[in-house]
Amino acid sequence: MNTEQQERRRFFRIEDKVNLVYKVVDENTVTALSHVSDDLLSNCSLAAALDAMSQEARIIGARLEKNQPEIFEYLKIIDTKINLLAQALTMQGNQFGEHDSRDVNISASGLAFAADEELQPGRFLEIRIMLTSCMAVIVAYGKVIYCQRNEEGGDYPYFVGVDYVNMKDDDRELLIKHVVKKQMQQIRESK
């Protein structure tokens, strides 16, 4: 396995069905870091930002759970409320249509998805993915690594492999969590 392939397989991959839209962009858009660091309050980064904050809060929360369990329970309820509000905001502002659901092979380092057009390797894409496990939308830039005919046919004649470019750490964390959750669900369903 060459280095590029090894790099692509840095994180575990799962088969999933997600809402996904993409558009072709030029390389400058992808490499300009200002585009990567989205506004914290935009729909797309809200879930990731909240998740990152939850990670920080967990360290304090573990101590609080032991010393003041009632306050901890109360804060957990407030946390759930905030997450529900974030999900509602995400749902309102998303740009997904009814037919954007498609089969993907997803990991925290890359994505392969069914596409209706041929995309040449080397081209850059802006991809919006809605993760059903946490109802979060991730906006990522990616470079097409391969594009092959979809043997299974269906609505999408091609299958495109993409490597994420300049992905934010918070988004990557969210993807990893989604993959772990999804794998757990798949193991349960396979029994």
Add this chain to the structure above:
Amino acid sequence: MDIASLVGFLLGIGIIVAAIATGGDIMLFVNVPSLLIVLGGTFGVSLMRIPLSDFLRSFAILGKTFMNKSEDPASLIEDAVRLADVARKNGLLALESEEISNDFMKKGVNLCVDGHDPAFVKKMLQQEIDLMVSRNEAGQNMWKGVGDLAPAMGMIGTLVGLVQMLANMSDPASIGPAMAVALLTTLYGAIVANCFALPMVDKLANVLSYEKTNRELILDTISGIQEGMNPKVLEALLNSYLSEKKRLNNEEE
């Protein structure tokens, strides 16, 4: 093996024996009926206080004070970080082939690999911790009871000896030796309680607290793995289980 328990016990008994030996004939302090009253009486009455299964289990729990194999939390945290990293990079099923020395952690990881719901896993592991605590507390209570009963049985033995002595006052020469034997039971009772049972209760409480903390650390580890938590965040979370000194040492390393 917890060498401190063994050394402490041998040292405590050894010093008493040495003190007796320097004062004269050691056999003066050996009296089988007194021993039977104290040991037999204490264990007999203990059986009245608790169920037989708890009574028998308390001896196995006592073994923990001598054969304590509690792991260093720092090594558990190392394992936790490694496992969290494997789960994120290679998937949950990859955990199956990982080497895990701690049985409780292995059980938790197996539950993860089986794809059980995080809430269910947490509940199961928490239940196991609670049961472990309750079993150990039953053992502690038994030995605490021995600590309370042994001096009381010693006192009863002394009273029995005194009654026998007073019933035989016709021979003044026998009063002294009989009185000495009567007092031996009090001595045996005090030794059983203060050189063995009560220190063991404190040691058991210590071992239990250490084991409980380690298991809670493992519980957080398993929850973190199931969440796909970043290994660095998990490490920071688990470091709160370490003493401040150990935490500082780890940070320096």
